[in-house]
Amino acid sequence: MQITAKEIAQILDGILEGDAEAIITHPGKIEEGGAGALTFLANPKYEPFAYTHASAALLVPADFVxxxxxxxxALIRVGDVYGAVAKLLSYFDEGSDFKPSISGQAAIAETAQLGKEVSVGEFAVIEKGARIGDGVCIYPQVYIGENVEIGAGTILYPGVRILKNCSIGARCILHANVVIGSDGFGFAPNAAGQFSKIPQIGRVRIEDDVEIGANTTIDRATMGETIVRRGTKIDNLVMVAHNVEIGEDTVIAAQTGFAGSAKIGNHCRIGGQAGFVGHIKVADHSQVQAQSGVAASIKQEHSAVYGSPAIPYGDYLRAYAVFKKLPELYKKINDLEKQLKGSGKP
Structure with a gap:
């Protein structure tokens, strides 16, 4: 596709400077540039590339000097660079050629209900009692268990498994090999030190507009529901245990793990490889830095924590500043001890 810098500025309601007729053919990275590329500058550390790598047009913050x-x-000034990029990538995305069709190699139970314009790929399995909404796209080798509900417009990429009685909302995206509704990790010890499996008879409920990354697992509840609420975005390789509840519009980076019955608030931001013990509550708008171990509830909204065990972010930075000086402090203490011993003072 081809579009001019002027047209891009109109789409974004941006302010155009330079060649209005510059032809844009594709989005690109600022550190690469290239003829026809539309690049963007959102992080100041990439600013040097704006002067050395030519492109057709460059998106910059409105106050960029x-x-x-x-x-x-051409230069296009916008109020929100990341938001503008997201809008433009959707514009440039030509979409999937996976047309609404049902493969003859799919296995669909007679009692399953499929809405309008549903796509079902090869070797997908849809069990009895499942209800599939309008416009759902089911890629090859997806498994949908008994009595599962899938909301309209949801996309299930290859290898997704949704086990019995779980529900997925509308406009969700589940990437390859996501598992929804596997048994929670529940075992009861006995006097002999052996473990008996505790039946996991609950389900998982995923609300509307949730995106779940590849190879993420969300366990069913022991009783009741494991819940991921509206608008939350989960990265690859995340583990959500039984009876966990994750609030609305929360963002969770890769390799994070939530132990059973943890309750995560709305609008939280969680860095990669963070870990949460079970039965805690995390307040709305909390920020958890990467590799933090959250061992206690975060009670105050807008908190930021870091470390393992996680402590307030400011406290962690001050403690770490001291930690880096420990070798020097240790040497000073040793020197002082030697001086005291040499002086004969007690």
Missing amino acids: PAQPVAAR
Whole structure:
């Protein structure tokens, strides 16, 4: 596709400077540039590339003041660069050629209900009592268990498994090999030190507009529901245990793990490889830095924590500043001890 810088500025309600007729053919990275590329500058550390790598057009913050002439033919100023990029990537995305069709190699139970314009790929399995909404896209080798509900417009990529009685909302995206509704990790010890499996008879409920990354697992509840609420985005390789509840519009990076019955609030931001013990509550708008171990509830909204065990972010930075000086402090203490011993003072 081809579009001019002027047209891009109109789409974004941005302010155009430079060549209005510069032809844009594709989005690109600022550190690569190239003819026809539309690049963007959102992080100041990439600013040097704006002067050295030519492109057709460059998106910049509205208040950007260049230190020297930019290499792009056109400059487009916008209020929210990341938001503008998200909008443009959707514009440039030509979409999937997976047309609404049902493969003859899919196994669909007679009692399963399929809405309008549903796509079902090869070797997908839809069990009895499942209800599939309008416009759902089911890629090859997806498994949908008994009595599962899938909301309209949801996309299930290859290898997704949704086990019995679980529900997925509308406009969700589940990436390859996501598992929804596997048994929770529940075992009861006996006097002999052996473990008996506790039946996991609950389910998982995923609300509307949730995206779940590849190879993420969300266990069914022991009783009741494991819940991921509306608008939450979960990265790859995340583990959500039984009876966990994750609030609305929360973002969770890869390799994070939530132990059973943890309750995570709305609008939280959780870095990669964070860990949460069970039966705690995390307040709305909390920020948990990468590799933090959250061992106690976070009670105050808008908290930021870091470390393992996690402590307030400011406290962690101050403690770490001291930690880096420990070798030097240790040497000073040793020197002082030697001086005291040499002086004969007690």
